[in-house]
Amino acid sequence: MEKMSRVTTALGSSAISGRTMFCHLDAPANAISVCRDASQVVVAGRNIFKIYALEEDQFVEKLNLRVGRKPSLNFSCADVMWHQMEENLLATAATNGAVVTWNLGKPSRNKQDQLFTEHKRTVNKVCFHPTEVYMLLSGSQDGFMKCFDLRKKESVSTFSGQSESVRDVQFSMKDYFTFAASFENGNVQLWDIRRPDRYERMFTAHTGPVFCCDWHPDDRGWLATGGRDKMVKVWDMTTNRAKEIFCVQTIASVARVKWRPEKKFHLATCSMMVDHNIYVWDVRRPFIPFATFEEHKDVTTGIVWRHQHDPHFLLSGSKDSTLYQHMFKDATRPVDKANPEGLCFGLFGDLAFAAKESLISSDSNRKPYPGGDRRYPIFFFKKPDQTEQFAHVSSALSVFETDLDSNCMDWFVKTAQLYLLCGKPFAELCDHNAKVARELKRPQVSTTWTMLRIMFSDPANLTPGPNHPLSKLGTLPLMNSFNMKEMNSGMGAESRLERSKGESRQDNSHLEPGNSLISNNNEDNEETEGSDGQAEYMFGDAELDDDDLYSMEHDNQTEEQEYTLPQEAFQLRHEIMDNPSAPEHLQQDKADSPHVSGNEAEVTCLTPIESFSLISISQPLFTPQLPASFFCPIVREMLSYYAEKGDVQMAVSVLIVLGERIRKEIDDLTQEHWYTSYIDLLQRFELWNVSNEVIKLSTCSAITCLNQTSTTLHINCSNCKRPMSNRGWICDRCHQCASVCAVCHHVVKGLFVWCQGCNHGGHLEHIRNWLKSSAHCPAGCGHLCEYT
């Protein structure tokens, strides 16, 4: 009480201080209310009715209003409100239908002042008039609202909600005479306190009960309502018809809603079921809560801002029997945890990519943020002056359209059909496949095939040069060419990107430099995952439809000798430019050149020109002792790379063509996985023959057995329609021979071919011969048979 006298006027926020704290109550709380000067809070529930003082760092119990040995149901509170004018005055709504007022100034232990038992059923809500001392309003389950003058013994007016239960009543901040009532059937009514006969206005706000409503404190005529339909809606009541101006969708039914002081667009909500958190929303940003308080372990039943002009303190009571003071600065900010990037494929293969601008611009050179911000994007929001703002996030949305050519999977179908997987010497297979790939404008794949041939063809025994100096020599030109290559590819990606940017919605958000994207791939923090895919995608794409750059190289290759081809394959695979001295890569490069020589001694003349040129250059650099198995790790890596990238076709084809050379290097499970994916793909494209061939050529037992299943063919007798069990040509039941050759009139025991037009047929050979001489059916039915 001393405290109350100390502070009586509205405070600046500086006068209130405190921290996030809580205290245990003896019983679950149903509602809380705070006194005007923010120094005390009252907690009410079925078995609790207490006043706590809010001290610097703890709650102190001041008063237990629940007195008597066996407290009556009048103490079982559904709601409580502390008068905002008169600091000794409280009102409670009891579950048995009583409205009780309490005078803290009473000297006796029992502070009960007045008791109104006019409601027949539970009173859900009581509300004091904001400026009038003696006016109290109640809303009950029995469908009535009653207005009490506390100087009288009974209600002065009764408002009927037509037997719909009243869930909340709130006096307007703006109009002295107006109050709003929300109902179980989803309606909200506005009443004039002077006219109890009829409501002024009614509208349907929610489907299902409207549990709560709250007028905006800055008398703007805004009313927020929350309902069982999990929505919070803000209505503008100044217009003729109530207009919904904001709508927030929460994840559970909304039990309470309270506007945040001094913040025009903020409101706090809590839920009645399942969800225990308190959310503070910026109604303009309805998809993500501005702040969250997650302390409670059971549903929050009451929330109130501690002081009507201080937005930093929120009090809450809960069914878990705790009372909390939440400091706004300690709130969780869900936006910090939100994924800053989004990636989505469209129906036709278009790719939309949205990312926070800061993330994208950090890639460009325009705004040089330190590299760290990528890893910790939240860094920006944590600036102290930003806490009251929704982190201003503008995202750039880019839509990458795949043009039709690359969109359709023609290349896949063609490749599948044209590739040779067996039946020729290894080198020829490789060359053939390289050619196929080249014709389909897939230079990287083509080069890979060529490389494979080079690596795995029988090593020739050419004169080995001294190992060290030569390899050193070898590295030099290679290095150079890498640098050159890097530029090329960078440009390639760039130009490609700029084209795709045609559709990007914000022209300032370029993903321009391809190389920075590549370097992003290196970082393995989680956020890059999105962009990872994107970068991959673009490169994958580039090799599909970007013919200008690459084809230009092709031309060059044919005319002049070039290193470029082999290295290109590597360039895309490994980010060499970042660490040019990485020994592994160099070794690999070294390795490349020697074996190039090694394997090609005799075969060269037959091979395509580019490899020819290669040889001519690299011949001096050989170290021919290297066995083919030396390359296996690299090849394995390469196959995984292709498979990861989505080109499982390449992985499987190479696997089959290389056969024993590589099989042992790759564990069976992976192989099986690749095979099944590829077969699945083939079957999607209805490439049954190819898929069958792949199954046949595979060495995984799990795959080959695919061909062994359901190989039984059930046939029925053509005469009696019974299934033929024993032999295929004679029916056990009718003892007729089912299939007789129309030419020789003998039973056909092997392949039987028949015309689908007239159903006559016979031995394959006989029919074939017959048709050489005649176009008509051999059975004489006159049908012009066609056998293809």
Added chain:
Amino acid sequence: MASNPAAGCLANGENKPGRGSGSGCSSRHRTESECDVAPNLKSLARLCSRDEEERAAALEELSQGVLLCLGLDQHGSARLSELTLLHLLRLSRSCPLQEVRGRATELLRTAQEQGVEVPRALASGPSAFIPAKEILKEGPDQDILIESFLSMGRVDHITMVMALHPAYLSCFLRTQHALLEMDGPLPRPWRHYIVVMAAARHHCSYAVQQHSAGFLEAGGEESWLSGLQHAPTKLRSLQTLNKLLAHRPWLITQKHVQELVCPGADPRWSLAELIHAVVLMAHAHSLCSFVWGCGVNPEPDHIGGYTFQLPSPIHPAHSPQCPAHEDGRQEIVDGAMEVEVLMQRMVELQLQEEECTQEEMVTRFERERSESIPTAVVRGAPPDLVLRLVEDQEFRYEDFAPKGEQSPNTMRAQDYSWEDHGFSLVNRLLPDMGQLLDEKFQVVSNLTYNRMAMHEDVDTHTLRKALWNYIHCLYGIRYDDYDYGSVNVLLERSLKVFVKTMACHPEQTTARVYHDFWRHFRQSEKVHANLIVMEARLQAALLYVLRAITHYMR
């Protein structure tokens, strides 16, 4: 289900290849002739087509088929399977479409003339308590019956009785259909099996048979029906919950939920599945209350619903499990008085301003809930069909507050209510079901025709409320804002006996109990009371189990 001998199976399973074409069967009629043309389920399904012509065609085909069978040779009834005959019998009794009913009757007669043993329905109407005339007289809406015939393929006795209250019937059917047939986490055979399990607890052979058939139709495995031990562990693990939900739902705690749902549980239930199962069980339990409470007769194609014997005067036409009239009609004299008194009391209650103390209120509640209402009428053992699906036979309803013992806490309606809590939980886990149930509760609590017995223009709200709250009281749910004194004033003892029997021991309901209360009221009003009991019971059980689930989720 149990009524299909081998011939029936054959008839339905194997006649597809040759059906409809006379040419095909000429060569092999020696062996398979008798099953070729008998009506199968498919043609019966076509009878429910919404297209009138299609229906007519199906009817034509059906009768052709039957006649053909009859004409084929002269060796008695083997040609028409028992199942077919029962289908015909059912159609002739209950189909709301005049032409179908007529044709089916005709066919049966023809068959009989041909010397086929034809079954005969034992029951004279849908209910053993309510004279069939009454049901017809009080004019059920034909439209809604036709609608339910077209959508479900049959009009069962429950539907016919409920049709006295069409507004309720339509939302009842909608809910039941959604529970059993629409999208949901549980497979369809399981849903029927759960209903069977639940109905077996109340020895309700009607619902057991009805849903056993549904179970088989949905592709369930027949062996499950021969005993719980044949069902999967996961289903069997529901037994405890089923038992508690049926008889003492207040004992359900979050532990029970946890046992089924927590990650360690062996046959693990997801929350959505569990909610679905729980709603199914509660629905079935309350449906049993209705079936017993209205004395619903077995369907003509249920065991005990038909006989092949000729009618004999010595043999009174009721089966053991449908209690028939037990002369409840002799003391009609003072009935009229009772109604007057009740009216008077209702008016008084509404005017009453009398205040009573808190203690008095509590005492009144306690009094209502512990008042001893004798319900234990010992009945014969339930049929084996039902018994083999029940575990722990002896577990029954027990008065919520046994005298002198520590009673479990009452549940405060304000702390966990359907509107605020239950609805949200159900709707969260089983979308749409919350809505449907909510609608059903609302319809039943607002249902009134503003009349009572011979009086028109009566506000029956207080009476309905008293009934509802009395049932919740029996289940230990207390409304702070309700004065339980009025229950005592408004509900006479005979009504209390009926309500308590029906809500807590439905299998013990007898015709006497039914006829003893509200003797001057219309039959439809008594059915209305039944509906209130059924829904109140459903809500009470749901509240307890949903509260346990909420606590588990916390």
